[in-house]
Amino acid sequence: MTIKLTDKVSWIGKIDWALDNFHGEQLSTDNGSSYNAYLIRDGKNIIIDTVYAPFTREFLDNLFSQIKPEEIDIIISLHGEPDHSGALPELIKQCRDAEIYCTANGVKSLQGYYDAGDWKFNIVKSGDSIKLDSQKIEFIEANMLHWPDTMMAYLDGDKVLFSSDVFGQHLAASRLFDNSADKAILDYESMKYYANIISPFAKKVASKIKEIKEIQDKINIICPAHGVIWKEYKDEIIEKYSKWSDKYSENQITIVYDSMYGSTAMMAEAIADGIIDINSDITVKIINSSSTDSSDIVTEIFKSSGVIVGSPTINKGMLNSIAALLEELKGLKFSGKHGAGFGSYGWAPMAHKKINESLEKAGFEIIGKGLKAYWKPDNDELSECKEFGKEFINSIMEQ
Numbered sequence: 001m002t003i004k005l006t007d008k009v010s011w012i013g014k015i016d017w018a019l020d021n022f023h024g025e026q027l028s029t030d031n032g033s034s035y036n037a038y039l040i041r042d043g044k045n046i047i048i049d050t051v052y053a054p055f056t057r058e059f060l061d062n063l064f065s066q067i068k069p070e071e072i073d074i075i076i077s078l079h080g081e082p083d084h085s086g087a088l089p090e091l092i093k094q095c096r097d098a099e100i101y102c103t104a105n106g107v108k109s110l111q112g113y114y115d116a117g118d119w120k121f122n123i124v125k126s127g128d129s130i131k132l133d134s135q136k137i138e139f140i141e142a143n144m145l146h147w148p149d150t151m152m153a154y155l156d157g158d159k160v161l162f163s164s165d166v167f168g169q170h171l172a173a174s175r176l177f178d179n180s181a182d183k184a185i186l187d188y189e190s191m192k193y194y195a196n197i198i199s200p201f202a203k204k205v206a207s208k209i210k211e212i213k214e215i216q217d218k219i220n221i222i223c224p225a226h227g228v229i230w231k232e233y234k235d236e237i238i239e240k241y242s243k244w245s246d247k248y249s250e251n252q253i254t255i256v257y258d259s260m261y262g263s264t265a266m267m268a269e270a271i272a273d274g275i276i277d278i279n280s281d282i283t284v285k286i287i288n289s290s291s292t293d294s295s296d297i298v299t300e301i302f303k304s305s306g307v308i309v310g311s312p313t314i315n316k317g318m319l320n321s322i323a324a325l326l327e328e329l330k331g332l333k334f335s336g337k338h339g340a341g342f343g344s345y346g347w348a349p350m351a352h353k354k355i356n357e358s359l360e361k362a363g364f365e366i367i368g369k370g371l372k373a374y375w376k377p378d379n380d381e382l383s384e385c386k387e388f389g390k391e392f393i394n395s396i397m398e399q
């Protein structure tokens with residue numbers, strides 16, 4: 001499938017409707033995704049990125065139904081991750097004379113994945129450009145957004161920003177443009193993508209968004225590496241990235257727990273009651289971590305100003321689903337959020353303390369010393385849970 005975006009630019013990627021996991025099994029992709037690749041024909045013939053390797057044949061057949069291999073002058077690799085470079089080895093085999101434009105780190109990642117000894121690399125940095133017949137392509141390095149090799153490209157005549165993974169979403173949409181997608185799903189998938197993939201690099205995002213804002217009125221469309229192409233909502237997604245990269249939170253508290261026999265679940269509900277008693281306007285969500293997709297939990301935590309995490313004590317620690325979530329949060333580096341731990345125990349009350357330690361390491365501001373309940377919480381202990389919820393929300397509201 002090919003979709004014309006401007007007079008000179010066509011989308012030549014692959015929509016993957018069936019994709020349900022990404023980065024191995026780490027990230028859920030409930031709405032599929034796309035691998036966006038582009039063809040620019042303006043004096044020179046230029047390809048930007050390719051597709052994931054399983055779709056190589058389909059990608060090449062589609063491409064070469066429109067242009068002969070020997071007519072391709074340049075291949076731009078914005079980012080070497082295999083979901084975008086997977087078809088590159090076969091493409092280069094057929095386009096022997098094409099030069100590959102990428103960053104210095106791009107050479108490293110492509111050489112790391114492929115037998116690229118005879119590839120014609122042309123290393124570019126911010127400010128470098130390629131002159132076409134009617135316009136030029138300028139390169140904008142975007143180191144660590146989200147890999148060291150990442151860069152963007154800006155086509156100045158057609159006013160197209162090719163943004164690599166930034167502004168992406170895992171979303172399959174047949175007509176590609178943002179206004180053809182279900183907006184609620186688009187909004188959710190954009191945030192989920194940011195929270196799970198981009199958020200560790202928030203400082204880099206903030207400074208890159210400042211740069212993009214300087215040319216924002218000269219951008220007509222944004223072409224990310226995944227999902228819809230931003231046109232009607234391009235200013236909105238730029239503004240969202242600006243907010244998301246600056247200690248983002250909404251009026252929400254999320255309580256995430258796992259439970260063996262229901263005691264920690266009882267505590268979670270009592271804590272929620274306490275929060276709502278103090279602030280009935282706040283959204284409180286209670287999530288069982290063992291039965292909820294972890295990428296969706298991460299998205300809910302990203303939205304929250306406070307996160308309360310619970311597990312019963314097992315073997316002086318916590319249940320697996322909570323341990324895995326806390327390990328993930330450590331890497332995601334959310335900032336400006338509050339946290340607290342809780343959990344039931346039989347003889348060694350440890351989980352609530354360890355949860356607090358992990359949340360602190362993950363950058364959360366810890367409120368209190370954590371809360372424990374003996375075996376199955378009785379009415380007094382449930383009252384303590386309620387009080388714990390009240391103190392938690394009061395501490396946040398006082399700040």
Ligand code: FEO
Pocket residue numbers: 079081083084146147165225226
């Ligand atoms: Fe979509 Fe970082 O590759």
